[in-house]
Amino acid sequence: MRQFPRPIVVVSRCLEFDKVRYDGQVLHSRIVRDLEPFVDYIKVCPEVEIGLGVPREPIRIVRKDGSYRLIQPATGEDLTDRMNSFSEVFIEELHGVDGFIFKSKSPTIGLRNIKVYAGVENAPVVERSTGFFAGKLLEMYPGYPLEEEDRLRNTRIRQHFLTHLYTFAGLRELRKSANLVDVQDFLSRNEFLFLAYNKDIQKKMFELVQDGAKPIDNVLDELESLLKQLMVKPPDHQANIEAARAMFQLVAIDLSKKENKFFEAVLGRYEQNKICFSTVLELLKLHFLVSGKDPAYHSLLLPYPEELILEVDEDRDKDFWK
Known part of the structure; x- marks a missing residue:
């Protein structure tokens, strides 16, 4: 958990x-x-x-x-x-x-x-x-x-705000330990989330820890500066697709051609606005669980506590035929 x-x-x-x-x-x-x-x-x-x-x-x-x-x-x-x-x-x-x-x-x-x-x-x-x-x-x-x-x-604004909030809280916690291993783990956890927001800034973030030569306080200051630029706006649907596809590659090798093709079809339905992105994420979670990987590790799949996720249909159990 x-x-x-x-x-x-x-x-x-x-x-x-x-x-x-x-x-x-x-x-x-x-x-x-x-x-x-x-x-x-x-x-x-x-x-x-x-x-x-x-x-x-x-x-x-x-x-x-x-x-x-x-x-x-x-x-x-x-x-x-x-x-x-x-x-x-x-x-x-x-x-x-x-x-x-x-x-x-x-x-x-x-x-x-x-x-x-x-x-x-x-x-x-x-x-x-x-x-x-x-x-x-x-x-x-x-x-x-x-x-x-x-x-x-607004659901989309709420989702972005909560993702933004918990990412910044994670950075504040990171400053308490102030060591390179924890910074690397922070970037690893957020790799695909940051990819969805802005792949160019995400790349700069990973470059901060490539050689381990920079003082950790400088790394954290630069990471915070990049994070402020990164999360100004939520990802668009094309960026979400790119991040989901990149994440899928972690488990794709263990799947059949039919399963790979099905995942691409799901991305296609999302691109056509036939399903929401949460459906794509749930499918990714399933593949990670089956492959023995922890889906909760990656913030793209779980950016904030599940208890804060809104109901998708408040009228689901309402009887419209009585």
Whole structure:
């Protein structure tokens, strides 16, 4: 049984935990609930942290003379300096984090499409940006798994986020041992996953440990830099096919021509969008088990705990004929 690291995740406090939203509500998020038994959360609500009450008057980002300010229209209070100071202290005290889940549409902790207004009141939206607090984290943690809870309802985005998160948690664990053998094992485990994401970057990763001459701290720093580039976006279907085909070669020699041909036919159906990639992976797992190899060793087959895999058909047992 594969042992997964326990990721450290910064999460908006209003998601499942505390009634700290501006309207005094707590919001429900399946991804936050699902992850709770498997991660360690660092909960934060920037607006409460700078002294705003619950409930409270809404705040907004205002662009004026090329400068961005955080304003509470009902009071006219400018909260910019307080928010910037809190953000700097929070980031300075933040260590060993693996990922972030934020509240969408928030002027402080939202990541995308946050409204920026031309004025404090009765003013149009002039652009879309990032929340004040979230923007600081984006600057300090480029390439890390950062998502908003509403986007994580999408199955593909959720899968990519979890894969990204557990890969970064594995890298953090790798830094604790800081030895070449563990780095080589990390690359071996992730060989086909990294191939799917970007074969050129994957090649550079393996080149880091070819001669064993580099100091291990340098290797880890370069590996982290490459990993940030690697996992910006999930693989497309052609990259998935290439990685699955390469992985299949580990067991293909023990299989008959008919079995090899069947696997290619399965890849063909996936390419035609007739089956999902999880079907291809399940077939690979079966071949690895039959050949005596451990499928759980390879992160392409199991990138995160099985308990976090979503149901494929929530209405499977619903009686549509009663």
